Amino acid sequence: MKTIAVIGGGWYGCHIALSLKQKGQYYVTLYEAQSDIFHGCSGKFGIRLHAGPHYPRSKKTRESCQNHFYNFHDIYSDLLIKHEYSVYGLGIEDVDEYPSKVTESQFKLVCKECDQYQEIDIKEWNYQHLISACTVYEPSIAVGKRLREKFKKYLKEADVNLICNYKVQKIEKINNNKLQINTEHIFDHVINCTYYQDLTIDPILPFNIEVVYQPSLALYYEDNEKSCKDDAFVELT
Numbered sequence: 001m002k003t004i005a006v007i008g009g010g011w012y013g014c015h016i017a018l019s020l021k022q023k024g025q026y027y028v029t030l031y032e033a034q035s036d037i038f039h040g041c042s043g044k045f046g047i048r049l050h051a052g053p054h055y056p057r058s059k060k061t062r063e064s065c066q067n068h069f070y071n072f073h074d075i076y077s078d079l080l081i082k083h084e085y086s087v088y089g090l091g092i093e094d095v096d097e098y099p100s101k102v103t104e105s106q107f108k109l110v111c112k113e114c115d116q117y118q119e120i121d122i123k124e125w126n127y128q129h130l131i132s133a134c135t136v137y138e139p140s141i142a143v144g145k146r147l148r149e150k151f152k153k154y155l156k157e158a159d160v161n162l163i164c165n166y167k168v169q170k171i172e173k174i175n176n177n178k179l180q181i182n183t184e185h186i187f188d189h190v191i192n193c194t195y196y197q198d199l200t201i202d203p204i205l206p207f208n209i210e211v212v213y214q215p216s217l218a219l220y221y222e223d224n225e226k227s228c229k230d231d232a233f234v235e236l237t
């Protein structure tokens, strides 16, 4: 059987390692630099299982979300958090006070592509600075301990060899087209899931990977009113 190393225990690495092992044709080792899986981006920010309307200006991206939404939904139903409401709002202005680039009819059209679309009366709900709002079916994905514990169980059941506290410093091509990690472990294939890091010394790919940083802002919500409806809110501009 072929041996495969997957580097990085985030969503990409964990899912790929699990799927490959389930095929039954490979030995799979998953390396994670930190003391546990899902301590990178996926353990903190995998908030929404995108149904599409987050991308009102890209039909292609929406189609990609729609094509895979129920796949993910069915495979990882244990890791989904369903909401009574998942509200999308169309802002009057963006953060720079420019008018929204999305029209009301465009906004409604893309939201209607989702299941359980329902228009919301923004006056009744007392939403300020919005042109329009609606709720759609869009659950959240678990983060933190819940995600970590469940996924470790899946990996164990599938017999994926998980090695934490192991930072891969380099990947080299050696004889017979094999690949060597940190000059000590040899594999037939290596899959790099370290979130935009190139670990190769002599580039294996015939092109250079361009690394682009995108500034982003994370908001932390605490529900102080326990009587509050369990909902998720996203504002589009």
Ligand SMILES: Cc1cc2nc3c(=O)[nH]c(=O)nc-3n(C[C@H](O)[C@H](O)[C@H](O)COP(=O)(O)OP(=O)(O)OC[C@H]3O[C@@H](n4cnc5c(N)ncnc54)[C@H](O)[C@@H]3O)c2cc1C
Pocket: 007, 008, 009, 010, 011, 012, 013, 031, 032, 033, 034, 037, 038, 039, 040, 041, 042, 043, 045, 046, 047, 048, 049, 050, 166, 167, 168, 169, 193, 194, 195, 197, 199, 216, 217, 218
């Ligand atoms: C603010 C914010 C909000 C987001 N909201 C959403 C959302 O609502 N829905 C959605 O689908 N996506 C969302 N995303 C995007 C999503 O979180 C990422 O696309 C996804 O988590 C990336 O997963 P990953 O496995 O590639 O990376 P990561 O989760 O970062 O995993 C990479 C892993 O590799 C390990 N690693 C790194 N270097 C090494 C090494 N040398 N050796 C061994 N291990 C190593 C790291 O420790 C880490 O565990 C959001 C992102 C951000 C920043």
